[in-house]
Amino acid sequence: MRGRQLRRAAICLLAVVATVPVTGCGSGQEAVDRPATARSEGVRAASDAEREAAEKAALEAYSGYLAASRTASRRSDPHAPELSRFLADPLLTRVQLSIRDAKEHGAMRTGTLASDPSVTIVSLDSNPATVEIQDCLDATAYRLVYTKDQRVVPGSGGGRHLATATATRYPDGRWLISSGSAHPDQPC
Incomplete structure (x- = not known):
């Protein structure tokens, strides 16, 4: 009986954890449903240099997010300070x-x-400025395991799938990843 409860809990946990630490799995609608602010007549178009700087900063934030979430997950530390360096609510x-x-x-x-x-x-003309990121994540070697004995949680195997994220520029100038979705039904 206890084994069945643990297996059921592991399956529920897998449904929640399998992609969230990796991509912050959401409903998939965060980026789609958010209305973009229309460009005002007095706002100039962003230069190529500004666009390239925004892309670079957003990709650095995304890379930092993946690294921070892997480290925090490995240490089982939900309040790891590196998470707030790269992520926003x-x-x-x-x-x-x-x-x-x-x-x-x-x-x-x-x-x-x-x-x-x-x-x-x-x-860059939206308020706040955003950058949309698409990724092909390969989670075949990224596993959910029991801390006690390092056994793989049944059903926690990963694969290659599409993930999307939104980087937002905050008033202090930092780019943080504010939303993300895993698309396990879309292999890449």
Whole structure:
């Protein structure tokens, strides 16, 4: 009976944790439903140099987000300070809750995660400025394991799939990843 409860808890945990620490899995509608602010007549178009700087900063924030979430997941530390260096709400809270849930169920993430992100949209004229990122994540070597004995949580195997994220420029000039979605039904 206890084994069945643990297996059921592990499956529920997997549904929540499998992609959130990796991509901040959301409904997939955060970036789609958010209205873009129309360009005002007095606003000049962003220069190529500004666009390139925004792309570079957004990709650095995304890379930092993946590294910070892997480290925090491996340590089972939902309040790891590096998370807030690269993430903003609502994604920050979802990642923290996912790591906390894994910890409460005696699990953590281990292994490597391969990433190949690219910028798809730069919206410097919106308020706030945003950059949309698309990634092909390879999670085949990134596993959810039981902390106690390092056994792989059943059903936690990963694969290659599409992920999207939004980097937002905050008033202090920092670019932070504020939303993200995993698309496990879309292999890459």
